[in-house]
Amino acid sequence: MALWFLRGLRRGIVTTGYPRRTDEWAHSLPSPPSFDSRVLTPRLVDRLEEVCPNGSLRREGGHLLLDVGSCTMCGACENAARHAVVPSGSFELSATERQHLIKRIPIEGSDR
Amino acid sequence: MTEEETVRREVAAKAYALFGRSLHIRTVDTGSCAVCESEIRLTSAPHYDLHRLGFFFTPTPRHADLLLVTGPAVRAMDTALRKAYEATPDPKVVVAFGACALGGVFSEDAFVHGTIDRVLPVDVYVPGCPPSPLALLNGLLVAVGRLEEKVSTMRFDRMPARDAG
């Protein structure tokens, strides 16, 4: 209570400003992965597909299919390939269609 | 502006006209692990303060405009979920909340349907495990047409400029 009070005195408004203004820490919450398509290779994607516990990552020919909806933001893919995967930092992921949450990411690198 | 986008804007405008700035939410837990519920509860904490945006929780679907469904739609909850849906007056919005509800964690088997949209017509999907309170606010605002849906234009093929800490 005292903490809230002090914070209120210092910052004026305790409540978040969302949606007008987003808290700066909001982007550091767990979030779905973002991929660097230039360094993605088919083999790496196959490995990521194995690593992902929810089946949210799947290779379809020259594309990586990411299902944001079923992603639990566990960070397994990120741990597997730190050079290619980082958290996207995005939380405004609500979609009116399930299809909007399935992303096609081109695989631009090669395995050679 | 594409045709799809026009339709979406029209729908959003209609949703806004219907619900305005006041909306009552009934949550239905179809077998979630209760982390989603704890995040939902957090939205009414002072920091997120759901009520400032005109959203309220109500204990009965009779007063609700929006059904907030969590969990993978276990079959044991079929009757209860259907009854809650029928008891909610039209027009109503169904929000599937969390990765389970979107089919992320459980696949269809004898005990669960796997995703909510196999049971109910879902209007808004909120991903996350669990979705943060801000994600819920975003989802609710999208549901009533007060915010644009962002994820359809979002790309996940670039490293963000800012390194995540």
Next chain:
Amino acid sequence: MRAVLTVLLIAAPTLWAIAALLALPARSFAVKRLSCVATAIGGVCALVAGGGIAANGWQLAGVLSANNVVGQLAVRAQPLSAVFIALLGLVALAGGLYAPRYHRQDPGVGVYLFCYNIAFIASLGVLVADNVTVFLVAWESMTLFSYFVILRRHRDGSVERASFLFLALGEVGFAMVVAAFVILATHTGTLDLARIAANSGQVASGWRDAAYVLALVGFGFKAGFVPLHIWLPEAHPAAPADGSALLSGLIIKLGIYGIALFGFYLLAPEFAWWGILTMLLGALTAVLGILYAMVERDLKRFLAFSSIENIGIILTALGGAMTFASYGLRGIAALLLLAALYHTFNHGTYKTLLFLEAGVIEHATGTRDMDRLGGLIRRLPSSSVIMLIGTLGIAALPPLNGFVSEWLIFQGLFQGFRIPSHLVAILIVVAGASVALTSGLAISAFARAYGISFLGMPRTREAAAATERDQPVIGPALLALATVALGLGATVVLGALDRVSTWVTAVNIHSRLVVPNFTVIPARTDFASISPTYMAVFLFAMGLVALAIYLSARPRAKSRIAPVWDGGLLSFKARMQYTATTYSNPIRVTFEELYRPEVHLERASDDPAGRSGHVHYHFMVMPIFERYLYRPVVTAIERIARFVRPIQSGDVNLYLLYIFIVILLVYVLYLL
């Protein structure tokens, strides 16, 4: 006009006598129906006659037979008794219309209807008696024939005990009433009530005190105030529905009539403590009555306890009136007396209605246990409307009659500050507060009774199968109409009742009480005022406003009807509902000291998960008065009886010896 009323007043008992005779021998149902019609027409005659006499403030006197042994057997209908005569007429009218469908062709109904009609004649005799002998004979036959009425279902074991209780307490009360009359008659030297009333001022005050207390207790056994009330919750369930209606609508009111007769007519209310005693007894009765009613599951026992409560309210008003009169505040005394009479009439109306409806419920479902009813509003539609009106009336909700009379009682008691003695003023406030507590609890109790029995889902198969076919409707419906009319037409009723209180207290408060535009103002203009008529118009108008808002703001979209929201249960069971027992649990816990409940909880196993199989929960309120007041008396009498038993061997020779000894003793005494 007087002649018409006289003819009507003679016609009523004649018709009842005809009804009684028609009921007796006939085997065919048509003749019994004719008998019931005669009862009802007699009721109309009595109602009109009583109303006419009260509204005009007349006295109709006559002499049955003149001889020198018991004095003139004189009868006189005066305004005070006219109110009760009108009530008697109403009860008879409703009962007559109710009986044919209720009793159908049950065996023994002829004898029952005979006793029922004779009980009306006897009650009328009590009311018109102007002679101690007539009064006592009528009173005793009234008790006796009410006893026969209770005995209708004498083959049930409990009926025997209940009717015996009624008779035994009635006889004890009768002995006290006789004693009271004997005191007055010997000290005034006459058996005429009018002359006793005229000469009672010369009786020594100690004898007057004794007479009043004896009359209060004696009539109290009939009226049923605490602790003399124990026959009511036993006798009412035992009697058939119209018999219970007779008991609660009329017989207990005759006790009130007796107390009013002694307190205001035969003896002038000179001593404040008479009034205070009566008032405090009334307040205690009201509170205890409703508290016992609150935990009662049997519909008829519940209504019986509610009758006790209402007797308490009437007695409080009556005692208050006597207190004010003894301090010379005759205007307020007249107001309270008027309110007491009004409440008596009102209670007679809706309690008769409720008992008749309880009979309908019992016939339709086979039970009176509220926890075995439920959902009757769909199955007994007209009964549920009638019962609702009665319930609203007795719960004293505006604009119905119970509200008006209770409001007047409150207004009268609130004037307690005008009494110079602080102690008395405080006691009056305490009595007023008790009545306020009572009426608050009464609303809760009747919401429980109506809600549990009529709303929700049926709790048993019998309740689900209930139907209104062949159930009596007209009699209770007429009483419902009377309940509404007595509320909305309060100013008219008060005009008539004012003649009565004018006759009794010699103060006319009509000009102060009722202003021309349907408004009632007790005591002072600046103190309080209501208008039940305008209130009803206002409530109706508010209903119209709500309707208008609904019609204008109703959404144009097509409406969709969804099943009731039950929290997502797989199936909704009747036993998940709130029961009468659970409803009253907060009151039960709060007043545990009073109830001293005996709770038995039996369960098949102690599985904490709730799979305990059948659970039996039995709750019983300890009958304090039976156990600590009546039981010792009965035990003492039994002990004395055992002590004298040795001399009663049953041997004829021994009895001859006794007679011989007595004759010898008489001779010896004579010689001495």
